[in-house]
Amino acid sequence: MGFDDPAQLVMVRDLPFPADSDTRAPDGAGLGDEWQTRIGTAFQGRTGAFNFGGQAPSIACTSGTERFATATFDLPAGAAIKYVDMFAYDNSSSEEMLVFLLSVCQGTGGADPPVSTILANSTTSGTPGDTVVTLNLSSAPVIVDRYTCRYMVRVNMASPGGTCVGGSIFLDKVRMQYTP
Amino acid sequence: MRCNEPCKMTKALLLAAGFVLASAQANAGVLYGTDYDSYNGRSGRPSDSLLSLGRDGNFGAYCQSGASSGRRTVVYPFDIPDQFEVFSVRVWGIDDSASNNLSYELVKSCQPFLSGGGPVRTVLATAASSGTPGNFSQLLIPAEQVATSSTCAYFLEARFAPDNSACAGFDLRSVRVRLLSNNPDVIFRNGFAP
Numbered sequence: 001m002g003f004d005d006p007a008q009l010v011m012v013r014d015l016p017f018p019a020d021s022d023t024r025a026p027d028g029a030g031l032g033d034e035w036q037t038r039i040g041t042a043f044q045g046r047t048g049a050f051n052f053g054g055q056a057p058s059i060a061c062t063s064g065t066e067r068f069a070t071a072t073f074d075l076p077a078g079a080a081i082k083y084v085d086m087f088a089y090d091n092s093s094s095e096e097m098l099v100f101l102l103s104v105c106q107g108t109g110g111a112d113p114p115v116s117t118i119l120a121n122s123t124t125s126g127t128p129g130d131t132v133v134t135l136n137l138s139s140a141p142v143i144v145d146r147y148t149c150r151y152m153v154r155v156n157m158a159s160p161g162g163t164c165v166g167g168s169i170f171l172d173k174v175r176m177q178y179t180p
Numbered sequence: 181m182r183c184n185e186p187c188k189m190t191k192a193l194l195l196a197a198g199f200v201l202a203s204a205q206a207n208a209g210v211l212y213g214t215d216y217d218s219y220n221g222r223s224g225r226p227s228d229s230l231l232s233l234g235r236d237g238n239f240g241a242y243c244q245s246g247a248s249s250g251r252r253t254v255v256y257p258f259d260i261p262d263q264f265e266v267f268s269v270r271v272w273g274i275d276d277s278a279s280n281n282l283s284y285e286l287v288k289s290c291q292p293f294l295s296g297g298g299p300v301r302t303v304l305a306t307a308a309s310s311g312t313p314g315n316f317s318q319l320l321i322p323a324e325q326v327a328t329s330s331t332c333a334y335f336l337e338a339r340f341a342p343d344n345s346a347c348a349g350f351d352l353r354s355v356r357v358r359l360l361s362n363n364p365d366v367i368f369r370n371g372f373a374p
Contacts, residue, residue, distance in 0.1 A: 024293075024294060025293070026293045026328065026330040026331055027330070028262075028330070034261060034262060034329075035262060035329045035330050036259065036329075037329060037333045038257065039255075039257050039289065039333045039335060041225050041227050041255045041257065041335070042225055042255075042257045044225070045229075050229065051229045052228065052229045053227070053228040053229065053230065053250065053251065054227065054228070055227065055251070055301075056227050056253070056255045056287070056289070056335060056337055057255075057289045057299055057301075057333055057335065058299060059227075062229070074259070085294070087291050087296075087299075089298065128296060129296060130296035130297050130298050131296040132292075132294060132295060132296055134294075172291060172298075172299050173289075173291070173299070173333055175330075177330075
């Protein structure tokens with residue numbers, strides 16, 4: 001162990017044996033993973049025209065054509081983003097809800113414009129009611145670069161070109177699973 | 181009482197220990213894992229776009245809405261790492277309103293880990309201003325609560341008026357929110373790399 005004194009007290013954390021990297025469990029499956037969550041109420045409209053309502057933690061897009069809302073995540077430098085889970089309710093036969101993981105990066109010292117990149121995206125499907133949509137990045141996790149980038153999740157609360165459907169679609173929360 | 185040499189040494193040690201404890205109080209986050217997170221009143225998120233939220237000049241928030249439809253609540257989402265202990269939430273505000281009080285709910289909202297399921301809200305603690313105390317401060321203390329951040333979200337809801345009712349405007353302000361939590365495992369929190 002590298003200690004000269006045989007009487008040296010050494011504490012070793014009692015963690016379960018690391019599971020397969022694809023295993024997911026609420027306790028992190030022994031991988032040391034952590035979570036960061038943004039509730040629906042924490043999402044802000046892309047513009048001031050985003051009309052919303054609901055009881056926290058959920059929001060619905062109540063009217064109009066502005067249906068994008070965004071929340072920024074604040075992860076430690078070097079963290080590996082492995083999964084993004086969107087918890088939602090979709091009972092709309094005409095619209096789906098889309099979720100995007102975005103990075104917005106700029107040059108380190110210059111005046112370059114921000115560059116937005118869609119790192120992953122997915123959508124609800126049909127009328128599942130309460131549902132979870134997962135962006136699985138575990139095979140090639142996104143490594144957080146706090147120096148030049150910000151990371152955010154954007155939802156589109158109706159299909160592209162669609163309109164808001166009120167209480168037929170709710171955003172409950174978005175959770176990131178990452179390895180610090 | 182007279183103090184001989186060993187006694188003086190004991191006193192000196194106690195004095196030194198006192199200084200250590202005093203500095204531990206000042207830097208508690210380092211030694212004990214306690215963590216304070218403060219939020220300006222205006223950093224809360226309205227739960228409804230019909231809620232017109234004003235700021236008082238010191239980032240306190242007040243509700244400007246009249247008796248139109250919509251919720252009159254502002255939400256302060258908390259970032260609490262998994263397994264942290266939620267000790268308390270202290271709120272500060274100003275209540276000069278004879279008609280309305282500012283009420284708070286500390287809420288835990290849980291859903292299944294990886295399957296669909298509506299959020300289940302549990303109110304962990306409540307507090308409210310009463311009368312017209314002017315500046316006020318209240319403490320919300322949940323029963324023992326270890327955060328399970330993989331399945332649950334935590335937030336504080338501040339209510340300025342019943343739903344669809346008129347707010348008291350500038351007379352009722354949410355000024356500050358402070359969350360006190362504790363990291364129970366300062367040293368080995370993240371385990372070792374496999």
